[in-house]
Amino acid sequence: MATLGIESSAHTFGVGIVERGKVLANAKSMYPITDKGMIPAKVAEHHMSTFAETIERALSDSGLAISEIDAVGYTRGPGLGPCLRVGQLAARAISVKHGMPIFPVNHACAHIEITRHMARLKNPITLYVSGGNSQIVLPEANGYHVLGETLDIGVGNMLDNFARSAGMVPAWGSSVAKAALSGKYLQMPYTVKGMDFAFTGLLTSATKMLGPSKIGDVSHSLQETAFAMLCEAMERALLLSKRRELAVCGGVAQSKRLREMLSIMSRSHSVKFGFAEDQYNSDNGAMIAYVAELLHSAGAEFGLEECTIDQKYRIDEVDARWR
Numbered sequence: 001m002a003t004l005g006i007e008s009s010a011h012t013f014g015v016g017i018v019e020r021g022k023v024l025a026n027a028k029s030m031y032p033i034t035d036k037g038m039i040p041a042k043v044a045e046h047h048m049s050t051f052a053e054t055i056e057r058a059l060s061d062s063g064l065a066i067s068e069i070d071a072v073g074y075t076r077g078p079g080l081g082p083c084l085r086v087g088q089l090a091a092r093a094i095s096v097k098h099g100m101p102i103f104p105v106n107h108a109c110a111h112i113e114i115t116r117h118m119a120r121l122k123n124p125i126t127l128y129v130s131g132g133n134s135q136i137v138l139p140e141a142n143g144y145h146v147l148g149e150t151l152d153i154g155v156g157n158m159l160d161n162f163a164r165s166a167g168m169v170p171a172w173g174s175s176v177a178k179a180a181l182s183g184k185y186l187q188m189p190y191t192v193k194g195m196d197f198a199f200t201g202l203l204t205s206a207t208k209m210l211g212p213s214k215i216g217d218v219s220h221s222l223q224e225t226a227f228a229m230l231c232e233a234m235e236r237a238l239l240l241s242k243r244r245e246l247a248v249c250g251g252v253a254q255s256k257r258l259r260e261m262l263s264i265m266s267r268s269h270s271v272k273f274g275f276a277e278d279q280y281n282s283d284n285g286a287m288i289a290y291v292a293e294l295l296h297s298a299g300a301e302f303g304l305e306e307c308t309i310d311q312k313y314r315i316d317e318v319d320a321r322w323r
């Protein structure tokens, strides 16, 4: 029983193939990010021009023919509407043409579940950090509870935005991380409210400091402050939830420094800490296929009319009936 999953919520068009939890393929085609950031219509155009080739590549990597695929999943949301639409249409076309069941998947849920699976964790409290999202998620029976989240922008968008203002190439958080290696700490605004946090004040201050201060110092201070805020909120949530496992997932989970800080915090409470390989933290189709397979195994069924997109699909609305 093999399942094909399509991810298209942002800059990546990803197609993964999973069979009983084993990833057979994880093909991707990524829209090149420029200093202008992401224009949804342009990214959707990229996805339209690449979807057939990416599906073919995933099938070829898996060694399976489309006739050997039993089910298809796609990202229902959250994400950019025009981009989500391309993945939804591709999945619906496959489902109708090949007469296979179709499963709409929540993007955040897919990041969390593939991380739990790959890091061999049972039920970790999870920090989900990406461009558009930053949330502390507590997985529970049949669903997820959001304990804390950003009050304005995602930490990934904040880092990307700063990288663009600083003229870094590529304009991503990884460039900020590189610049941060040589810096010393400067005082920055720090906003944690209970288990929630906010990043725009920090971004504005860091951007203003770019002129008078060294770029390495500002990058270092921005990154340390943002990650310390996430760690503080996460530590509070960990103690409240009494979970014995902690995970981090999403695009920003590729940051070695964030993982190091979370690992130190987890160790201080004798809590097991885990994360997935980078190919599952950046957007990918395998995680969508994985959750579609979980839904299929749990006996879920969706009519085509239920296979919509939802740009603001929250993880606390997910019916996780396999849990």
Ligand code: FE2
Pocket: 107, 111, 130, 250, 251, 281, 282, 283
């Ligand atoms: Fe993502």
